[in-house]
Amino acid sequence: MIDTTALTIQETCSLIASKQIKTVELTHSFLDRAKKLNSKLNAFITICEEIALKQAEKIDDLISDNQSLGPLAGIPVGIKDLYLTKGIKTTAGSKVLENYIPVYDSTSIARLKEANVVIIGKTNLDAWGHGSSGENSDFGPTKNPYDLTRVPGGSSSGSAAAVVSDMCLAAFGTDTGSSVRLPAAFCNLVGLKPTYGRVSRYGVIAMASSLDSIGHFTKTVYDNALVLNVTAGYDPRDSTTSQDKVSDYTKDIQKGVNGLKIGLPREYFKDLDKDIKKITMDAVKKLENAGASIQEVSLPHTQYAVATYYIIQPSEVSSNLARYDGIRFGFARDKFGQEAKRRIILGTFTLSSGYYDAYYLKAMKVRRLIKEDFNNVFKKVDILICPTSPSLPFKLGEKVNNPLQMYLSDIFVVSQNLAGVPSLSVPCGFIRNLPVGMQIVGPHFSEKLLYQAGYTYEQETKWYERKPKMGN
Amino acid sequence: MKKRQTTNVKRLTSTIDIDHTAKLANLDLSPAEKKTFDAQLGKVLDYINKLNEVDTKDVLPIDQITSVQNVTREDMPTPSLSQDDALKNAPRTYNGFFEVDAVFEKNNPE
Numbered sequence: 001m002i003d004t005t006a007l008t009i010q011e012t013c014s015l016i017a018s019k020q021i022k023t024v025e026l027t028h029s030f031l032d033r034a035k036k037l038n039s040k041l042n043a044f045i046t047i048c049e050e051i052a053l054k055q056a057e058k059i060d061d062l063i064s065d066n067q068s069l070g071p072l073a074g075i076p077v078g079i080k081d082l083y084l085t086k087g088i089k090t091t092a093g094s095k096v097l098e099n100y101i102p103v104y105d106s107t108s109i110a111r112l113k114e115a116n117v118v119i120i121g122k123t124n125l126d127a128w129g130h131g132s133s134g135e136n137s138d139f140g141p142t143k144n145p146y147d148l149t150r151v152p153g154g155s156s157s158g159s160a161a162a163v164v165s166d167m168c169l170a171a172f173g174t175d176t177g178s179s180v181r182l183p184a185a186f187c188n189l190v191g192l193k194p195t196y197g198r199v200s201r202y203g204v205i206a207m208a209s210s211l212d213s214i215g216h217f218t219k220t221v222y223d224n225a226l227v228l229n230v231t232a233g234y235d236p237r238d239s240t241t242s243q244d245k246v247s248d249y250t251k252d253i254q255k256g257v258n259g260l261k262i263g264l265p266r267e268y269f270k271d272l273d274k275d276i277k278k279i280t281m282d283a284v285k286k287l288e289n290a291g292a293s294i295q296e297v298s299l300p301h302t303q304y305a306v307a308t309y310y311i312i313q314p315s316e317v318s319s320n321l322a323r324y325d326g327i328r329f330g331f332a333r334d335k336f337g338q339e340a341k342r343r344i345i346l347g348t349f350t351l352s353s354g355y356y357d358a359y360y361l362k363a364m365k366v367r368r369l370i371k372e373d374f375n376n377v378f379k380k381v382d383i384l385i386c387p388t389s390p391s392l393p394f395k396l397g398e399k400v401n402n403p404l405q406m407y408l409s410d411i412f413v414v415s416q417n418l419a420g421v422p423s424l425s426v427p428c429g430f431i432r433n434l435p436v437g438m439q440i441v442g443p444h445f446s447e448k449l450l451y452q453a454g455y456t457y458e459q460e461t462k463w464y465e466r467k468p469k470m471g472n
Numbered sequence: 473m474k475k476r477q478t479t480n481v482k483r484l485t486s487t488i489d490i491d492h493t494a495k496l497a498n499l500d501l502s503p504a505e506k507k508t509f510d511a512q513l514g515k516v517l518d519y520i521n522k523l524n525e526v527d528t529k530d531v532l533p534i535d536q537i538t539s540v541q542n543v544t545r546e547d548m549p550t551p552s553l554s555q556d557d558a559l560k561n562a563p564r565t566y567n568g569f570f571e572v573d574a575v576f577e578k579n580n581p582e
């Protein structure tokens with residue numbers, strides 16, 4: 001049995017390619033760990049043992065035939081249960097789709113299959129992506145591996161829990177307004193929200209279409225870049241994808257930050273918890289010592305971001321879910337859970353006759369101002385650094401009956417979706433044994449720069465080596 | 473009591489007419505749900521109403537995010553799902569079609 005806890009994608013790829021380990025053996029090891037820990041963590045809704053082992057055999061055959069391999073050959077991954085996977089049940093975390101088996105793959109899944117990954121299973125989430133804690137799943141909450149009484153962050157809760165507890169080496173999420181970055185921060189992982197339109201959304205169940213981005217979790221920055229190399233790029237089936245050239249995100253990742261101009265948006269630090277502030281500033285100091293210059297900047301409309309987001313997002317949620325009829329697949333609308341109903345009602349209201357101008361249209365105007373804030377600031381600096389979450393991972397149950405408090409968990413992570421800019425959340429330490437993350441934010445299509453900065457910081461700290469105590 | 477907005481005038485409010493909105497959204501809500509949503513969404517509205525502080529007199533609503541606009545494609549058919557696949561998840565089918573409840577009543581005058 002292979003010890004799954006010490007591996008990264010980078011190492012595993014070379015172990016497989018150099019025939020030091022067999023993909024089947026590796027897959028067995030990850031499946032065993034996933035099956036064992038899932039009763040504790042509830043990270044997976046479905047574990048696809050048979051499909052995973054079949055795929056692993058296929059990859060081992062390719063290797064013994066000396067055939068060419070995809071860049072992620074044999075890598076075990078978890079997939080948020082919002083991505084359509086042909087022949088594998090896809091629930092969106094909702095009882096509405098409890099019996100839905102897609103007949104086609106989302107573009108991301110097709111690309112991952114072409115890269116020869118092994119899908120271990122489909123991960124838990126807040127139903128339809130609606131949530132910041134994972135507790136809105138109709139299949140029960142996921143637990144934070146660092147403290148089982150706390151949330152792992154959401155909505156891509158199971159994906160984060162699965163990677164950090166070594167049930168897989170990468171997992172996929174969606175980020176409409178926190179859903180990759182918050183769980184990455186709460187689970188000591190690297191999580192990317194790419195530029196809007198960098199990664200195809202085709203075949204991923206839509207939440208709010210002008211905000212949805214397709215991201216992923218890994219333990220290290222290098223691994224994260226490796227995965228984006230596979231998922232990024234134009235897709236004729238998603239008209240919002242960009243035709244801009246895709247970089248090799250791992251190339252020059254060691255370039256360093258010498259001469260890089262880093263901005264600290266003062267609105268994010270003003271009332272920040274003092275421990276989180278200290279840990280974030282320590283990280284900034286490390287980048288300064290590595291040659292970056294630091295200056296304070298301002299994103300003046302930051303205080304309106306959550307209000308803007310909680311008009312636009314539910315409006316688009318209501319519009320997308322208005323089309324759900326239960327005629328072609330799934331169950332009827334009466335199976336929607338509480339949070340989906342709440343958002344549908346709020347969004348239907350903000351789009352309704354008489355209120356459209358005061359809410360939706362107003363929010364679309366403020367959204368322009370928020371985006372201009374970012375445009376302006378990136379004339380002065382190359383990247384921004386700010387906290388990912390205003391608090392440590394909170395207790396399960398703490399915010400479930402107070403939707404407004406839950407929505408305010410997203411206070412530092414919604415502006416980037418409104419502006420469409422990329423953001424990489426990287427681990428930046430621990431407070432009272434709980435992980436803390438920080439965001440590296442850049443202009444549109446600057447993912448490469450974010451990885452270079454993240455990599456430089458990670459070399460100094462290696463927080464990913466501090467694992468949750470899950471036993472073996 | 474809450475009043476239904478009938479004219480097309482901009483207005484901020486702290487209450488949502490839940491019955492009317494649930495009907496628009498085609499959701500059957502229980503009385504308990506209505507009560508809960510009324511209270512919870514009232515607080516959310518109070519919060520989002522703060523957008524009113526922002527002067528947007530000369531600001532146009534945003535219409536694109538990354539400069540990708542007016543994307544079209546050739547109107548050419550491409551391979552798609554087979555009829556069998558399309559029907560695979562349908563709760564009710566009839567002779568290769570989706571089956572639904574009748575939309576119109578039989579003796580509907582006019």
